Amino acid sequence: MLRYNVIAGGVCLLLVSSVLTLRGEVGPEVKVRLLEDIKFLASDELEGRGVGTNGLNVASQFIKAEFAKSGLAVDRVEGNAFQKFDLVTGSKLGEANALQLIGPEGKTLDLKIGEQVEVCSFAGSGSFQGEIVFCGYGIESKDDLYDDFEGINVEGKVVIVMRRNPRQNDPKNPLGAAHGVSRHADLRTKMNNIVAHKAAAVLFVNDPYAGKKGAETRQEGLSKANEKVAEAAEEYLSIESNETNQEKLKGARLKLTEASNQAKSLREAAKNANDDALMKFGYAGNGDNKSLPPAFHISIKTCNELLAALKTDLASLEAAIDSDLKPKSVVIPGWIAKGAATIEKVRADVANVIGVIDGEGPLANETVIIGAHYDHVGRGGQNSLAPGSSEIHNGADDNASGTVTLLELARRFGKQAQTKKPPRRLVFIAFTGEELGLLGSARYCKEPVFPLDSTIAMMNMDMVGRLKEEKLIVYGTGTSPRWEPELKQFNGENGF
Structure with missing residues (x-):
């Protein structure tokens, strides 16, 4: 039977030594409760x-209710458990968004937003010409x-900037990265960098190398798939057709x-591939x-x-x-860009839950x-491991x-406090x-409920749902001279 501390195995810091007094075998009712709570939250x-x-609001109410049932005070944030604030959850386009490129002899390119050009949500709003x-x-x-x-x-001025970096195929490239x-x-x-040099606007464009590399990778994958089809066909034809x-x-x-299905799927993907896709x-x-x-993000063609x-x-x-790793920045004669971007931020009310x-x-x-x-990534997006997915990401392990x-x-500290209060204030924060x-x-x-200068320790638990080979992962042990001796004692007593 696992001890309770195993369940909290991935903690970033050990709690003060008083937590060790709560060690004990985990009863079946605790296992059931933990499982049911995870099933609900996920x-x-x-x-x-x-x-x-x-769903996040429902989770916050659930956590508050459980804190209260455990005997924790849930009225220390202006009479409530919720430390409320709002934050940006996304962006949406306003009405005025346009990009016009005016060239020599009156040549004009009016680019259609969402088709020939995309507005970049990670940038700012405003009009420009330069x-x-x-x-x-x-x-x-x-x-x-x-x-x-x-x-x-x-x-x-308006700068055209390629994505990524030079010499992407060179592992020793000083401007590259060994990984990632x-x-x-x-x-x-x-x-x-662009802000530091006071450019009026940016036109991002895909680097040609990335598109070329993508096409080569697809072709390699298709060639291997065709080889597997040929091998499978040869194997099938080599078998004599009889009852045996x-x-x-x-x-x-x-x-x-x-x-054959795999090769067909890859052929369809190659047929529909866009090696110069714009950032949505x-x-x-x-x-x-x-x-x-x-x-904005413009196409290589533009x-x-x-x-x-x-x-x-x-x-x-x-x-x-790439040839000499020297910049080739230059004014493009006869061309100016004018336009506007209007990006409106989408905000949401959120809350830490404090007991x-x-x-x-x-x-x-x-x-x-x-x-x-207690938050997770909802239906995916930029913070998801599957950013293109819109399926619910349940977040059983995280977090x-x-x-x-x-x-x-x-619950355990709350029960203990009914007969003996802890020597220090314990603040539980989701x-x-x-x-x-x-x-x-x-x-x-930024807005602590209790002074930070008298907050002596913090234990954080993130993704503690997995344990392999009876090993605990503990980070932050160097933040206090007490942690490593506590860990060694704990490991010795519990066989970790």
Whole structure:
């Protein structure tokens, strides 16, 4: 039978030593309660507990009710358990959104929003007009001796910036990344550089390499799939058709059918592929309307129409930068851009849920916080591992597991406090907005219910639903000299 501490195995900090007095075998009623609570919090009815959903509100009410049933005070935030605030959950387009490119001899490109150009939700609102400057990848890296802004003034102008970074096929590229996305490729980094150089607006464009690489990857996948079809067909035809071989024929036929279907699926995907897909509105999150310039995403085709004034195209400029890793920023003669972006922020009311057990004795005014976030990602989006999905993301492990552990600790400490109060105040907080950037915990730090200078420790539980090989994952042990000795004692006594 697992000890209770195993359930809280993924904690970021150990609680003060008083928590060890609550050790004990977990009874069947506790297991049932934990399971039922997780089933409820991770049910479809709670809509993935996404910010802005009614399911998150239902979860907050449930947590408050459980805190109250456990004997915790739920009136310490202006008479309630809810530390309320609002936050941005998304963006929507306002009425005025347009991009017009005006070239030599009166040539005009009026780009249709949503088809030929997309507004970038991660940027700002406003109108603009200015000369167009090709500005490479929008990278400024003094350490790597690469600066797309060096020697060219983009203040008040509209810059064309490629996505990602140079030399993507070079693992030793100083502007790349060993794993994942280079910091220079991050859209936020590019926007920060653009803001620093006071550009009026941004026209993002896909780098040709990414599209070419995508096409090559699809072709490789299709070639392998066709090889599997050929192998499966050869295997099927090699089996003599008689009564003895009926099961072999059946298996080989099934294998051939599966290989054929896979190849057909890949052919359809290749046929419908768009190697220059525009970032849909909402991609990469929401920006700050006040501090960021407007940004749009144009196609490579549109970009090449502008670059024709320089007798070049985007693929040639990309290749030139890759050849010597030197910027090729330049004003595009005869072209100006004018337009406007209107982005309206969608906001939602949210709340941290707070329950309190008062301390008793000389240390009663000191606070220990026990926390877990109860929000998840709702129906997916940018913070999901499947950002293209709109299915409910139930979040059983992340972080219904931490939430039900928080509730169980509240029950145990609440029961103990009926006969003996703890030496310090225990504050149980179910945080919201974690998936959007630790916003709930940040709000508590900004507006603490109890002074931070007398808050001596915090235990946070995140994704504690899995345990492998009897191992606990504990982070933050270096934040106090007490944690490692406590851990060693705990591990010795419990066989971890």
